[in-house]
Amino acid sequence: MVVSDVYLHSxxxxxTPTKAKxxxxxLSLFLSLSFLSPPTLFSWSVSANSPSKDITHKLKKAMQHLxxxxxxxxxxxxxxxxxxxxxxxxxxxxxxxxTEQTDMSVPLYWDRLDTPLPDRPYKDTLSDAxxxxxxxxxxxxxxxxxxxxxxxxxxxxxxTYAEMKKPTGEWKTVLGGIFFFIGFTGLVVLWQRYxxxxxxxxTLDDEWQAMQVKRMxxxxxxxxxGFSAKWDYEKGQWK
Amino acid sequence: xxxxxxxxxxxxxxxxxxSRPQYTASVAARSYSHGKQETDEEFDARWVTYFNKPDIDAxxxxxxxxxxxxYDLVPEPKILEAALRACRRLNDLxxxxxxxxxxxxxxxxxxxxxxxxxxxxxxxxxxLGIPTPEELGIDxx
Numbered sequence: 001m002v003v004s005d006v007y008l009h010s011x012x013x014x015x016t017p018t019k020a021k022x023x024x025x026x027l028s029l030f031l032s033l034s035f036l037s038p039p040t041l042f043s044w045s046v047s048a049n050s051p052s053k054d055i056t057h058k059l060k061k062a063m064q065h066l067x068x069x070x071x072x073x074x075x076x077x078x079x080x081x082x083x084x085x086x087x088x089x090x091x092x093x094x095x096x097x098x099t100e101q102t103d104m105s106v107p108l109y110w111d112r113l114d115t116p117l118p119d120r121p122y123k124d125t126l127s128d129a130x131x132x133x134x135x136x137x138x139x140x141x142x143x144x145x146x147x148x149x150x151x152x153x154x155x156x157x158x159x160t161y162a163e164m165k166k167p168t169g170e171w172k173t174v175l176g177g178i179f180f181f182i183g184f185t186g187l188v189v190l191w192q193r194y195x196x197x198x199x200x201x202x203t204l205d206d207e208w209q210a211m212q213v214k215r216m217x218x219x220x221x222x223x224x225x226g227f228s229a230k231w232d233y234e235k236g237q238w239k
Numbered sequence: 240x241x242x243x244x245x246x247x248x249x250x251x252x253x254x255x256x257x258s259r260p261q262y263t264a265s266v267a268a269r270s271y272s273h274g275k276q277e278t279d280e281e282f283d284a285r286w287v288t289y290f291n292k293p294d295i296d297a298x299x300x301x302x303x304x305x306x307x308x309x310y311d312l313v314p315e316p317k318i319l320e321a322a323l324r325a326c327r328r329l330n331d332l333x334x335x336x337x338x339x340x341x342x343x344x345x346x347x348x349x350x351x352x353x354x355x356x357x358x359x360x361x362x363x364x365x366x367l368g369i370p371t372p373e374e375l376g377i378d379x380x
Contacts, residue, residue: 116308116341117301117334138330141368149332150375156333160377161340 111159121156130155283315290321293328300325304338313345313352316359323360327367335369336377343372 102108107119126134130151136144137152144152153160202208221227232239277285289303304322307314314322319342326335339357346352357364357371364371372378 113341113344114308115305116337117304119301121333137332141327141332144332144368146370146375149336149370150377153333153336153375153377156331157337160372160380161344162372162378162380165344166380 111164113164122158123155283318286318287321290325295325297329308341316356320360320363323363336372340372
């Protein structure tokens with residue numbers, strides 16, 4: 001039949017690009033994964049008041065370092081290779097810059113809302129002025145000035161409760177990152193539209209569709225209750 | 240199950256539903272079906288005795304405070320006074336101020352608890368010379 005020949009002929013003519021097929025697919029997959037992951041990596045769902053404090057706190061720090069590395073890797077388009085070092089623990093290969101490992105075998109200092117008095121004071125090594133202040137602390141506290149009392153507090157503690165509870169504005173980073181990656185993905189999709197998609201099928205043109213509809217009506221497709229039933233054959237228009 | 244949840248929420252919210260003058264330490268919210276439940280007074284007395292130990296050491300003070308803050312309640316002023324006096328015995332002013340900060344944080348949205356506690360503690364505070372965080376200006380970041 002002529003129509004089917006025409007249809008078949010148009011099919012064989014369409015050229016699907018072969019070389020560009022797999023790479024954009026992989027890239028878009030990788031980027032969509034990266035788009036999904038920053039919000040989850042950034043998610044600060046561990047609240048400061050959770051009971052399982054230490055491990056999750058350390059994990060949070062580790063994820064922080066991992067995230068920073070990951071973003072740098074993506075931005076420089078090197079991807080997976082950037083995962084080589086995390087800031088928490090890494091046996092260095094004898095470079096000059098060895099990352100310091102926190103000694104977990106000694107009492108540590110934490111600023112936590114649910115642990116008002118951490119295991120050790122903030123400042124361990126006291127200067128002579130600090131030492132004399134500490135001596136004065138052994139006497140009546142009424143004889144201390146306000147500045148001295150504040151100095152004593154700062155010797156023992158790093159952040160006050162108010163400072164601990166201060167909002168960080170981190171949500172702006174998260175939201176910005178999300179929008180950035182959505183935008184970037186949009187650009188990739190746009191590129192794909194022009195360089196990857198096969199040619200537009202002519203069967204979707206309006207002209208072709210009109211001819212198709214006319215043919216369906218001429219064939220009386222579903223004349224009882226369906227397609228052709230909705231066409232008014234006397235008047236030549238839709239009912 | 241719903242009733243158990245209701246019982247838990249009621250006992251946990253006891254410190255909230257108490258009438259105005261009494262922002263007491265409620266019993267640690269446990270839903271034992273048997274066994275004697277500690278009353279508020281027993282709880283308070285136990286903690287006051289803990290902090291009143293004459294030769295309390297720094298570790299015990301830290302442990303006590305951290306545990307107390309871990310409970311779902313704001314400690315009674317008398318417990319806090321005992322803790323502040325323990326700080327005095329240990330010559331630790333910074334911890335005393337930190338305790339007051341922690342009480343304010345523990346009150347959460349109930350803004351009337353902290354002024355009440357300060358009011359109850361004011362004789363002890365002035366006697367020992369402990370400044371409030373507001374006096375030192377560290378209540379604002």
